[in-house]
Amino acid sequence: MEDARREALDYADRNREATLAQLVEFLGIPSVSQRPADRENIRRAAEWIASRLESVPTARTEIVSTDGNPVVYAESLEAGESAPTVMFYGHYDVQSAAPLDAWDNDPYEPVTSGDELYARGASDNKGMIMACVAAVEAAARSGGLPINVKFMIEGEEEIGSVSLPSFLSAHREMLSCDFVLNPDVGMLGKELPTIFYGLRGMFSCRLKIRGPSQDLHSGGFGGIVRNPIHALCELVAGLHDDEGRVVLPGFYESVRPLTDEERAVMASLPLDEESYLRQSGVPELWGDSDFAPVERAGGRPALDVVCMEGGTRKAAIPSEAEALLTIRLVPDQTPAEVHAQLVSHLKSHVPSSVRWNLEDCEGFPASITDRDAPGVKALARSLEAVWGRPPVYHRSGGSIAAVGQLQETLGVDSVLTGFSLPDDRIHGPNEKLHLPTWSRGVKALVHFLYELAEPAASR
Amino acid sequence: MEDARREALDYADRNREATLAQLVEFLGIPSVSQRPADRENIRRAAEWIASRLESVPTARTEIVSTDGNPVVYAESLEAGESAPTVMFYGHYDVQSAAPLDAWDNDPYEPVTSGDELYARGASDNKGMIMACVAAVEAAARSGGLPINVKFMIEGEEEIGSVSLPSFLSAHREMLSCDFVLNPDVGMLGKELPTIFYGLRGMFSCRLKIRGPSQDLHSGGFGGIVRNPIHALCELVAGLHDDEGRVVLPGFYESVRPLTDEERAVMASLPLDEESYLRQSGVPELWGDSDFAPVERAGGRPALDVVCMEGGTRKAAIPSEAEALLTIRLVPDQTPAEVHAQLVSHLKSHVPSSVRWNLEDCEGFPASITDRDAPGVKALARSLEAVWGRPPVYHRSGGSIAAVGQLQETLGVDSVLTGFSLPDDRIHGPNEKLHLPTWSRGVKALVHFLYELAEPAASR
Numbered sequence: 001m002e003d004a005r006r007e008a009l010d011y012a013d014r015n016r017e018a019t020l021a022q023l024v025e026f027l028g029i030p031s032v033s034q035r036p037a038d039r040e041n042i043r044r045a046a047e048w049i050a051s052r053l054e055s056v057p058t059a060r061t062e063i064v065s066t067d068g069n070p071v072v073y074a075e076s077l078e079a080g081e082s083a084p085t086v087m088f089y090g091h092y093d094v095q096s097a098a099p100l101d102a103w104d105n106d107p108y109e110p111v112t113s114g115d116e117l118y119a120r121g122a123s124d125n126k127g128m129i130m131a132c133v134a135a136v137e138a139a140a141r142s143g144g145l146p147i148n149v150k151f152m153i154e155g156e157e158e159i160g161s162v163s164l165p166s167f168l169s170a171h172r173e174m175l176s177c178d179f180v181l182n183p184d185v186g187m188l189g190k191e192l193p194t195i196f197y198g199l200r201g202m203f204s205c206r207l208k209i210r211g212p213s214q215d216l217h218s219g220g221f222g223g224i225v226r227n228p229i230h231a232l233c234e235l236v237a238g239l240h241d242d243e244g245r246v247v248l249p250g251f252y253e254s255v256r257p258l259t260d261e262e263r264a265v266m267a268s269l270p271l272d273e274e275s276y277l278r279q280s281g282v283p284e285l286w287g288d289s290d291f292a293p294v295e296r297a298g299g300r301p302a303l304d305v306v307c308m309e310g311g312t313r314k315a316a317i318p319s320e321a322e323a324l325l326t327i328r329l330v331p332d333q334t335p336a337e338v339h340a341q342l343v344s345h346l347k348s349h350v351p352s353s354v355r356w357n358l359e360d361c362e363g364f365p366a367s368i369t370d371r372d373a374p375g376v377k378a379l380a381r382s383l384e385a386v387w388g389r390p391p392v393y394h395r396s397g398g399s400i401a402a403v404g405q406l407q408e409t410l411g412v413d414s415v416l417t418g419f420s421l422p423d424d425r426i427h428g429p430n431e432k433l434h435l436p437t438w439s440r441g442v443k444a445l446v447h448f449l450y451e452l453a454e455p456a457a458s459r
Numbered sequence: 460m461e462d463a464r465r466e467a468l469d470y471a472d473r474n475r476e477a478t479l480a481q482l483v484e485f486l487g488i489p490s491v492s493q494r495p496a497d498r499e500n501i502r503r504a505a506e507w508i509a510s511r512l513e514s515v516p517t518a519r520t521e522i523v524s525t526d527g528n529p530v531v532y533a534e535s536l537e538a539g540e541s542a543p544t545v546m547f548y549g550h551y552d553v554q555s556a557a558p559l560d561a562w563d564n565d566p567y568e569p570v571t572s573g574d575e576l577y578a579r580g581a582s583d584n585k586g587m588i589m590a591c592v593a594a595v596e597a598a599a600r601s602g603g604l605p606i607n608v609k610f611m612i613e614g615e616e617e618i619g620s621v622s623l624p625s626f627l628s629a630h631r632e633m634l635s636c637d638f639v640l641n642p643d644v645g646m647l648g649k650e651l652p653t654i655f656y657g658l659r660g661m662f663s664c665r666l667k668i669r670g671p672s673q674d675l676h677s678g679g680f681g682g683i684v685r686n687p688i689h690a691l692c693e694l695v696a697g698l699h700d701d702e703g704r705v706v707l708p709g710f711y712e713s714v715r716p717l718t719d720e721e722r723a724v725m726a727s728l729p730l731d732e733e734s735y736l737r738q739s740g741v742p743e744l745w746g747d748s749d750f751a752p753v754e755r756a757g758g759r760p761a762l763d764v765v766c767m768e769g770g771t772r773k774a775a776i777p778s779e780a781e782a783l784l785t786i787r788l789v790p791d792q793t794p795a796e797v798h799a800q801l802v803s804h805l806k807s808h809v810p811s812s813v814r815w816n817l818e819d820c821e822g823f824p825a826s827i828t829d830r831d832a833p834g835v836k837a838l839a840r841s842l843e844a845v846w847g848r849p850p851v852y853h854r855s856g857g858s859i860a861a862v863g864q865l866q867e868t869l870g871v872d873s874v875l876t877g878f879s880l881p882d883d884r885i886h887g888p889n890e891k892l893h894l895p896t897w898s899r900g901v902k903a904l905v906h907f908l909y910e911l912a913e914p915a916a917s918r
Contacts, residue, residue: 281678305692
């Protein structure tokens with residue numbers, strides 16, 4: 001098997017340029033899931049990756065319809081029932097590239113500059129999908145896959161994987177596996193291979209404030225009617241106290257405290273104030289000073305208005321204003337409980353001069369996985385084989401709905417990692433992929449296939 | 460002259476339908492001045508009204524270029540030097556009709572339903588321009604105009620008449636007149652002909668708050684960096700105290716107090732809480748309770764954020780957020796002084812975790828005119844001749860830059876009135892014109908031409 005592993009690593013090396021050329025093609029499809037208008041691009045992206053998986057080759061590849069965007073499924077089960085089965089997760093949809101004028105290049109015309117490849121989706125998540133494809137292909141063409149492999153590439157990650165739960169329920173048998181490898185989380189630094197054992201959950205909703213029954217001339221009514229923009233601003237301003245803590249009633253009650261060991265590990269990570277300042281470009285950090293920034297991102301909940309809109313014209317008090325609120329949840333908060341807390345807070349704080357309602361409330365809980373699972377250990381050995389050092393373990397501030405859904409519906413854990421870097425600007429303008437890191441990732445994934453087949457203990 | 464007056468009133472009656480058909484044509488041109496893309500429509504509207512003025516007939520009609528949108532000028536000076544000269548002011552530009560889906564009909568395809576004509580600009584200001592044109596035409600074709608008449612119809616009222624000052628300076632002689640008749644203000648009720656003796660001024664600017672150097676993933680940075688939307692909300696929320704008073708330092712110091720007589724007149728107007736609630740559709744009124752709502756609108760300054768924007772996506776902390784602030788000024792506040800107050804307030808209140816700046820700061824002061832001027836008295840008699848009751852006198856909460864500019868540059872006062880009603884939804888969706896009131900307005904303007912020629916005292 002060590003010969004096969006070496007052959008596969010060589011294959012991956014030789015095939016690097018071809019795979020990157022394919023990635024550029026994949027990135028050229030603007031498969032934004034937030035916009036219904038992009039259905040055609042969603043379909044093209046699904047077909048593109050299905051066709052690529054077929055050529056791995058896989059034994060079976062399907063584009064499976066859902067109530068929303070299709071899921072691309074593929075499998076190669078030749079290793080037989082005694083071998084472990086890993087399912088690679090990915091998503092072919094991308095975040096909107098707006099605002100377009102903040103990009104140096106067209107987000108869908110990938111540009112390579114030095115070691116970086118710039119495009120929407122380069123890191124999140126098309127580059128990661130292609131790393132998995134490249135590794136599996138390398139093993140498949142070097143004596144055959146040592147383990148059973150499945151791929152589940154969805155098209156709604158950026159909109160909360162809304163159709164995934166029913167897809168999972170409908171295809172339990174097809175999707176059965178020992179665990180999921182999810183490379184959608186990234187790493188803490190170029191030289192810091194990372195395994196994440198936690199993700200934040202998410203609750204989101206739209207808060208609408210309605211004032212006058214129609215837009216009013218601000219000359220005739222300025223100083224007489226409550227401006228819905230002002231009322232909304234007061235409400236948003238009132239969601240945090242002066243120390244940056246969320247004031248919803250009972251908000252922190254079910255938050256699982258960080259253990260001393262977790263705090264010690266986090267303190268050892270290269271995620272100090274300076275690194276966050278550098279990554280964000282803000283003049284100073286902000287937030288609950290009882291916790292270090294790295295702890296606030298990974299282990300504490302956060303509330304953000306990510307979009308706010310009200311008014312269109314210079315001379316009118318608008319009839320309504322709206323804020324899109326997101327709350328990143330940590331164990332053991334639930335979306336239902338923060339929803340109830342928000343409603344309770346609004347009931348006692350919305351002024352009687354306006355009307356309000358919440359719309360599009362949805363969410364999923366945070367997740368935590370076992371750092372001692374065999375899949376985690378195999379991945380740790382694989383990362384060490386390439387980077388020459390063991391990975392660090394961290395809880396991510398991000399949220400991936402699929403992880404909780406897979407746990408809930410199929411009972412399988414996800415091993416979380418990735419080869420995107422903190423400065424890759426995922427979700428922002430000029431998203432990029434660091435190509436040398438990506439290549440190391442492909443190699444680590446090749447190792448991973450063989451490490452799973454032959455755990456260190458049995459060697 | 461009484462024969463001529465009767466003949467002119469008859470002429471206006473007979474010509475009513477033809478004039479309204481022309482108004483419908485005029486309203487069909489979407490001459491929105493806020494959008495540079497509408498330059499072609501601005502030009503079409505200017506040409507349309509110039510051609511209509513020529514056919515009054517006027518002795519001279521010109522479309523005069525400015526740095527911005529052209530001004531349409533016309534004159535008929537046959538009454539001779541001993542006769543008074545009145546200049547009719549109007550504006551052929553309109554407010555944007557956004558949000559379009561709030562309209563029951565296309566805003567630029569006028570629809571008549573019962574007594575109402577629905578279209579953007581029906582009341583503000585194309586209907587008023589056509590009332591002036593109809594009255595002048597009626598007199599011109601009934602024995603000749605008894606006074607000298609000028610028309611100045613600009614195309615930038617809805618964007619603060621930015622090019623008007625230099626136009627006025629460049630054409631002092633052409634524009635010389637005894638006073639200006641400005642029908643852009645309206646009336647307080649169908650049976651309440653109104654002369655306004657004051658207008659609020661305006662200061663406006665964009666407040667930009669900048670946080671991270673680019674949009675940040677809200678999972679990675681939520682709880683660590685100050686969200687510019689939150690910072691902006693806090694600032695906006697902090698611009699008023701709990702009683703609805705503006706907290707800028709010294710904001711009310713130069714506000715000229717309402718006299719007891721003014722407060723008594725305002726109290727007698729049919730503008731009680733109930734009427735404002737009905738007009739606005741809000742659940743309750745809001746504002747400084749030391750003043751009645753009618754006093755707050757007419758005689759007190761007001762600050763409104765009329766547009767606020769930040770963020771585009773569900774999963775990102777935006778790099779910036781922006782609010783368009785407008786402050787309605789009263790005598791003797793100046794735009795420069797409130798600008799300085801705002802800067803001073805922001806300097807001490809913007810948190811150090813974000814950066815800020817003000818853009819597009821501009822404004823003009825409020826104006827007050829003499830209630831005993833001959834033009835006011837002639838208009839009062841004309842309104843009484845049609846409505847059977849003397850007009851009420853009021854200070855408008857609205858702002859017309861041209862009024863202050865005409866005072867400053869040419870030294871002429873404006874007599875302010877109009878035939879739009881409080882429920883005409885000017886600047887809002889489903890703007891309309893009440894046709895029977897408009898017809899009464901045309902008749903009052905016919906009277907006005909003869910009342911100016913032969914003041915009551917000399918009859």
